[in-house]
Amino acid sequence: MGERTMRIALVSPYDWSVPSGVNRHIGQLGTKFRQWGHEVTILAPASDPEEAEGDCVVMGRPTPVPASGSMARISFTWKGRAIESLLGEGAFEVVHLHEPLMPLLPYQVLRHSQAANVGTFHAAKDGGNRFYGYSRPLIRRWFRRLDGKIAVSPAAARLVGRYFPGYFNLIPNGIDFGHFAGEHEPLPEFDDGCFNLLFVGRPEKRKGLKYALRAFRRIREAEPQSRLIVVGAGSFRRYERIVGPDENVAFRSNVPYGELPRYHHSAHAFCSPATGNESQGIALLEAMAARLPVVASNIEGFAGVITNEVDGLLVPPKDDGALAEAVLRLRHNQDLREALAEQGQAQAAHYSWENVARRVMAYYERLLYERGQVAESQAADEEPARA
Template identity: 45%
Template structure:
């Protein structure tokens, strides 16, 4: 098949949606499908087409859902999108966040292919969907197939645009994240890991820091590793007040090939997010690495992690509950091992080859349905015409 992936987000910046596209793209190319990717370009970067990745429209930062989305708002690339679709004649146009400005909307507007939309985000309210629902409804009607990556994402979109959605989750690279990856170093002390853009309040780092003050009573030398982009100065007051200077280490962003070695260096992984998480990729990364997980009991995380099986779910925004869970796991090596093994087994069910095959099977069902409808159409029209002629003759 000829498949076009469309992302609303600047491909120069890492993110869950772009990672999802890259993995599906790689899996399909292995299987012999012809794939291309359409995404916005970074400021100062020229429009380009290297035969695989096409960059159109300048991305600008837009605050959304407690984070920052780098999307293009320019409608002036509409003609170029239309020319691309007419020239390439894709079998499948797979749009990620298909109602997001501006590339997915333009591609959906001009597409004459089978259109599949994957919805990733989970939020309690979407003012964009609410205010532009009449116009977005016209684009939504052009989707032949709709995918939600989790029940939380499904609930978020179906609130505004009800209908059938195939549930196909995000995936994990189980070859990259493995229990036998050599750790970045042996810290020789109880070690907790946090991974994420910690400046975003929805990631919940402040609650983990407050919990760490309580954990120190049982484990004075506990170490929290904070991996990801952000400004540590924002948390300096909490650290000083809790006397955590020797217990917290801000690592910063690390290269993709180094990240797995941080997971295997920790005893427990903690994701204290407060909400607006549709899935929880970092949970899967930790589970694939064979590490037990403590996470907030929010819907996006419950889809991935089962309480007491692969880890522990605790009340969100509750440092006391986080502290109890952390002490419990840090004190019980056998429990950590059992949860870690169960996590590795579950993560394999989310491996990218498995997710790619499920998505591909959905494409094939949609293509088969459209072909059957096209085959039946002339007969339906002929039947309708005969009924109309009989009715006309009776009136005459």
């Protein structure tokens, strides 16, 4: 894509050795940009520097801190001289920072960058962000160093815009559409005539697994030949103890990404009863790409992806009764399952990494045009969103 080669730095504040949504986003952008002939360098902290060095320039070691109901592994290491040397004059045309107001690596990069600085804001949090609120006088200077701002969803734009008003281009997270939409062999262990309901998510409170388990009890009472399959990174031991021995609830931890679509293709429906603090709903889109009908909480991050009764079903959050009722509705109505699956897959196709990366690249070109670094014919003409 494009007529010129760009030198691009992609910056993550998070531990590159630990898979995360932000790191996956950066990795996918980097892959696409390289395929198009651009030079890409990734900067990030890493808890396992030797393992990470093949993918990125390691900048410090991370420390886990609580953030939005999860744990963020960020670096507080000062790497000013190394960063100044790396970002010397002309080294990069675009420096793209993800979560650019997260300490400490992004601040150091913004201090020394001479390129067009782009920031992507991923997080959405109900009730605001205390860190932004307390530190606004100190970090406002780094926000002002951003030449361009992207938010992955309206919810993400509203969160940061509450503390740092400005214009944000809405460019969503992407998914590996082909990976989930392709042909995959179902898992034989789940091919026994049961109606399989899939949950994919980490064992964190905000993911709402307890509501899926409560709903499944109701589903089993109505339809004994049903199974709940729980897949995610991390340990589900606490939930396994709560459930006890039950052959109709299957927990699978740390499933390799390459194997994940087999679980989708072994299921008949997908549920995501998250309670909030969801920016977009990547797991939802991956399920939709796999042609699974989905039932999800009617929260802002999910409602921006799903149109109720068109490409999925939305239910009130924290309502296991409504969740069970919606799943049973799918269980009893194959025509509805097929219609939602077809429309859902069409919706998910818009979020392919090919489409997302092209929009990001077009935004780079527009910013460089404004800086006088590209011809007018190459510049994008997207309308920004006010937040």
